[in-house]
Amino acid sequence: MKALHYYASIAEIRESVGTKKVSPVEIVEAHLERIETLQPKLNAFVHLDAEAALEQARRAVRKFYGNVGQIARKLLRQTLG
Numbered sequence: 001m002k003a004l005h006y007y008a009s010i011a012e013i014r015e016s017v018g019t020k021k022v023s024p025v026e027i028v029e030a031h032l033e034r035i036e037t038l039q040p041k042l043n044a045f046v047h048l049d050a051e052a053a054l055e056q057a058r059r060a061v062r063k064f065y066g067n068v069g070q071i072a073r074k075l076l077r078q079t080l081g
Contacts, residue, residue, distance in 0.1 A: 005030040024057040 005013065005027055016022045032050050039045060 006034050024060040025054065028053050028057040 005022070008016070013022075013027055017024055017027065032048075032053065035045065035048060039048075
């Protein structure tokens with residue numbers, strides 16, 4: 001599955017994340033693994049902040065699930081009165 005992320009378009013990645021087939025953290029981890037594999041040959045990155053990239057992905061997950069929680073509470077309040 002990870003290999004598919006390497007070659008997916010941003011639209012395909014967005015759809016996969018939106019339908020919860022994959023999380024933002026999994027996408028970032030897959031790309032970081034790919035960078036780790038290819039960096040010695042390509043020397044394409046001067047600076048790579050993997051921890052910051054992972055933290056941004058984790059924040060995206062928390063934000064999404066936080067919104068889901070707020071929506072669920074609102075629906076429960078409306079339903080239960």
